[in-house]
Amino acid sequence: MISKTGQIVIGLFKEAASVLNLLFDILYWIIIGPFKGKTARRQSIFHQMVFCGVNSSVIVFFVTLFTGIVLAMQSAYQLEKMGAVIYVASLVAVSLCRELSPVLTGLVVAGRIGSAFAAELGTMKVSEQIEALDTMAINPVRFLAVPRFLALLFMLPCLTILGNIAGILGGFIVGTGSLHINPDLYLQTTFKYLAIKDIYTGFTKSFVFAMIIALIGCHEGLNTKGGAEGVGRATTRSVVISFILIILADCVLTALFYFTKV
Amino acid sequence: MAESKEIIVSLKNVSKVFQDVKVIDNISLDILRGETFVIMGCSGSGKSTLLRLMTGILKPDEGSIFINGKDIAKLSEDELGEVKKSFGMSFQYSALLDSLTVEENISLPLVEHTKLAPDIIRIIVKMKLSLVGLRGFEDYYPSQISGGMRKRVGLARAIALDPDIVFYDEPTSGLDPVVGGVTDKLIKDLSQKLLITSVVVTHDMQSVFHIADKVAMVHKGKLVETGTTEQIKISANPYIQQFINGRPEGPIDFFKEDIAIEEILGL
Numbered sequence: 001m002i003s004k005t006g007q008i009v010i011g012l013f014k015e016a017a018s019v020l021n022l023l024f025d026i027l028y029w030i031i032i033g034p035f036k037g038k039t040a041r042r043q044s045i046f047h048q049m050v051f052c053g054v055n056s057s058v059i060v061f062f063v064t065l066f067t068g069i070v071l072a073m074q075s076a077y078q079l080e081k082m083g084a085v086i087y088v089a090s091l092v093a094v095s096l097c098r099e100l101s102p103v104l105t106g107l108v109v110a111g112r113i114g115s116a117f118a119a120e121l122g123t124m125k126v127s128e129q130i131e132a133l134d135t136m137a138i139n140p141v142r143f144l145a146v147p148r149f150l151a152l153l154f155m156l157p158c159l160t161i162l163g164n165i166a167g168i169l170g171g172f173i174v175g176t177g178s179l180h181i182n183p184d185l186y187l188q189t190t191f192k193y194l195a196i197k198d199i200y201t202g203f204t205k206s207f208v209f210a211m212i213i214a215l216i217g218c219h220e221g222l223n224t225k226g227g228a229e230g231v232g233r234a235t236t237r238s239v240v241i242s243f244i245l246i247i248l249a250d251c252v253l254t255a256l257f258y259f260t261k262v
Numbered sequence: 263m264a265e266s267k268e269i270i271v272s273l274k275n276v277s278k279v280f281q282d283v284k285v286i287d288n289i290s291l292d293i294l295r296g297e298t299f300v301i302m303g304c305s306g307s308g309k310s311t312l313l314r315l316m317t318g319i320l321k322p323d324e325g326s327i328f329i330n331g332k333d334i335a336k337l338s339e340d341e342l343g344e345v346k347k348s349f350g351m352s353f354q355y356s357a358l359l360d361s362l363t364v365e366e367n368i369s370l371p372l373v374e375h376t377k378l379a380p381d382i383i384r385i386i387v388k389m390k391l392s393l394v395g396l397r398g399f400e401d402y403y404p405s406q407i408s409g410g411m412r413k414r415v416g417l418a419r420a421i422a423l424d425p426d427i428v429f430y431d432e433p434t435s436g437l438d439p440v441v442g443g444v445t446d447k448l449i450k451d452l453s454q455k456l457l458i459t460s461v462v463v464t465h466d467m468q469s470v471f472h473i474a475d476k477v478a479m480v481h482k483g484k485l486v487e488t489g490t491t492e493q494i495k496i497s498a499n500p501y502i503q504q505f506i507n508g509r510p511e512g513p514i515d516f517f518k519e520d521i522a523i524e525e526i527l528g529l
Contacts, residue, residue, distance in 0.1 A: 123360075124359070124360075127355060127357060127360075128353050128354070128355060128357035129357050129358070129359055129360070131314075131319055131353070131357065132351070132353055132357035132358075132359075133359075134319055135317050135318075135319065135346060135349075135350075135351040136346065136350075136370065136371045136374070136419075137342075137343035137344075137346035137347050137371075137374075137375065138370070138371070138374050
């Protein structure tokens, strides 16, 4: 029992070390690479930005829109009792921007993009494509992981902004349509209580989530073993690990922002 | 074939261990510039591992591997990168990047390692495709062409940087006899026309006798014998004779003797 627990702990540490190693490798190629004349392919970064960002916008829009609607209805249910229905606007906006939009966007993207990274790189690993890059003296981390990492680091905050807007729109639909709040008043209340720090704490979270998703997706993909089964395992692992780490990071960051009064 | 006797690839007492199993056991061999050197052996004999050691994908646990006089296990990543540019590798399943077209696949090493203008690169790609008989397939994706064609594209990619050495991993496996013959001819042509040293790992005996200048046989990670094609043909070594004639009985044990059929059946 003890030895089994020990093995699991050692395994976890090894995995964490390996992920950190990949992170340092990626940072090395982003920061030092250009001085050695070796940068990630711009074409590849744009391709990944379209894949991660543009193609995820519809699902992010709808997920956060409906969350905004649900949130408005649930909060109205309580606030109506106190005659404070107007605060639905600020409640929806603040909770979305600080918390729900970055987390939901992160989870959606982890499911959609993190898994795709793991599956694509995993298939490349088992079909010797990564080995082929290596024999051509092309570093697989620079060629494959860096464009994905950069693209997601840029696109996830963009998607989070889209999520903020869609969520507030959802609240607005409920507030003005069903709760009969004056549209101007709704928007005024939204922006009155929504401080700039609410936006950037959400932003900070989405940066961290982007790093988690890209790192875990690429790490699982690049370390795939076995054939089709291995690819399946890597894909599942990437989603499960990303989900856990996103929620964990969210918890840590929220605590940090709360206790430092940010 | 090898007018100059310069050694281009040299293995000195190389061993490699995977999970306590010695996959490569104290192998030493020299490959001369310009020759076609075939490493043959049964599946699981360690011949593909040997190829991966020579290409620097794996590092030996013991011994040294010299390519153009440089001990590749002791080089830094940048220095190893320079050595890697001097050779190409053709993979068993071609290992083309699925997301890139045939042209982009072949131009990849050129784009990454040279400062040539895109027009020049396009011309080089066309030349390489002509060499493997696939001109006109530039815009196809690997999934749109046959296995044999993919292997030839892989070969075009391997020779994109005009390497000194090309390593081939099972170049004819999975191909029909005609395409296999075409591939053999291609390997021979490339080494004769471009004076490339070819190191071929295969268990296809027909292919061995078509293309080889020199043959080495590996069995259970050990070097059984090295010699010219003629020497190997008439070798008295029972391992070699069993292998080249494809006989089920002989010193190469296909069945594990310690597990009797009675034991499996529980009798």
